[in-house]
């Protein structure tokens with residue numbers, strides 16, 4: 001269970017965020033059939049494959065699981081404190097709620113929080129990074145200052161305060177707040193890559209073709225770092241899940257939804273540990289650990305795929 | 314056609330511009346139609362910076378720029394788009410001029426989308442073929458390839474072809490032949506000659522004096538961001554005045570004269586000009602003193618201006634770097 005109780009969520013403590021060691025921009029991915037080649041190496045990379053299978057497995061369970069459920073997550077559906085059985089694969093809680101139903105619902109909010117939180121952080125971070133890196137000058141300095149300010153804010157603490165006082169009670173809301181505090185390292189990374197791309201002559205040539213800033217960023221700069229942006233998103237996705245789980249666990253999660261962190265929170269609250277109801281807290285704990293762990297392993301694998309120098313020949 | 318008047322460029326480096334780098338100082342020059350003007354200077358002298366300011370890829374920090382009498386010092390996005398119909402550039406490094414993840418065709422496609430959205434596919438294709446033929450490239454060898462599959466010379470010529478697709482009047486060519494081998498070099502130089510014949514003005518940036526000599530009608534010698542001498546190519550090359558120009562030319566082999574003749578001539582010139590500064594002599598002859606001139610130039614350090622030594626042959630103060638003292642002042 002300790003594995004699911006991080007003292008510092010990587011998503012919020014930007015300083016500890018594992019840096020994405022993306023392929024050097026100057027490496028310039030080229031060659032015909034680039035996409036197919038990348039896919040070929042990705043599907044042969046055991047790290048990517050394992051990570052993908054685990055994450056997709058949980059995703060499918062979350063998406064399709066509800067179709068086979070007979071009880072709603074909060075229904076008092078069966079005998080209290082029943083161990084796993086054919087009727088209740090993950091057993092029941094002290095109140096007789098179906099743990100499996102809760103787990104499936106929790107998976108949904110976990111993926112939702114990852115997608116939205118990661119998405120918000122990615123959009124903010126990349127926009128700021130692109131603009132700061134491309135425009136330079138005063139705009140860059142101002143955006144840099146903003147980035148650094150948000151970077152040094154102890155995000156997790158602020159999230160706790162926001163959650164406690166503003167009463168974040170829905171999953172998308174929680175995801176939004178998480179996203180707002182996790183973008184700075186993305187902005188920094190994207191900015192430095194954009195900076196190095198900006199000085200290349202093909203950017204100037206595009207300007208000589210009368211093309212505007214937005215188009216240049218979209219069509220010339222970003223495509224050069226797709227692999228990097230993708231890896232960044234994977235990390236953000238995992239970070240958001242972990243942060244959300246931590247918030248839920250300390251009782252600051254959404255009230256109108258079930259989540260894996262909330263399950264653990266309730267398990268602890270109702271002394272599942274002392275009562276020996278292991279089926280109540282092991283599934284959500286293991287679920288989060290496996291999903292986040294797989295995402296990070298996948299990221300390492302993707303690094304090898306995108307960076308030919310790291311490929312094992 | 315293009316006139317730069319006291320153009321300045323200060324690079325702001327360090328946070329909030331705490332340390333500045335004065336890369337281009339009070340540069341004045343002009344390029345006319347049907348003329349090649351060479352901008353010659355050593356590495357770091359600010360040649361590319363001037364080229365980029367002309368192309369509006371960098372903002373100038375002072376001075377003015379006019380094109381056909383119209384002020385083009387500051388241009389908005391739309392005005393710049395129109396400007397680029399007439400003024401185009403080819404850069405120093407062909408490998409970095411193409412986005413490595415796309416086929417080279419895309420460079421042309423970008424131009425088409427931007428400026429010729431109504432031209433049909435077949436019409437465009439024939440224009441493209443013409444432009445490629447002008448730079449002696451076979452479309453079949455080039456199109457559909459990625460930049461790393463082509464040679465530097467081929468890429469460089471592709472860039473020239475790109476500029477030709479627009480009906481341009483001025484081409485800024487930044488060291489476009491330093492990457493080429495000897496035979497392609499001649500091809501490209503001849504192409505420039507032909508373009509000049511068609512009435513194009515060319516600002517030819519180079520650090521290679523013999524190339525400057527070969528192609529240009531007029532030369533501008535740049536040293537540490539300052540124009541030290543400019544004039545007709547023959548005038549400057551036959552009678553270099555500024556110490557820096559003389560140093561430069563001393564290292565260039567002459568085909569029509571023996572080494573001894575050249576050395577003798579240079580020794581005579583050294584003797585004639587030693588300890589003098591033609592610029593300040595001319596200023597004094599006009600009845601102005603050295604200190605007055607600095608005031609007249611609005612506090613700008615004196616010696617960044619030029620005087621006309623002979624018709625069309627301008628020379629600046631004989632100091633080298635702008636911070637140094639004039640040799641005649643001591």
Ligand SMILES: Nc1ncnc2c1ncn2[C@@H]1O[C@H](COP(=O)(O)OP(=O)(O)OP(=O)(O)O)[C@@H](O)[C@H]1O
Pocket residue numbers: 324325326334336354355356357358359360361362363405520
């Ligand atoms: N973006 C920049 N920021 C700060 N300083 C710059 C920048 N670009 C160029 N410089 C400086 O300005 C000076 C002139 O540079 P520029 O590129 O114009 O030289 P150049 O004459 O083209 O040299 P080369 O022959 O090597 O191409 C150099 O000292 C250079 O270090």
Ligand SMILES: [Mg+2]
Pocket residue numbers: 360361362405487488
């Ligand atoms: Mg240069």
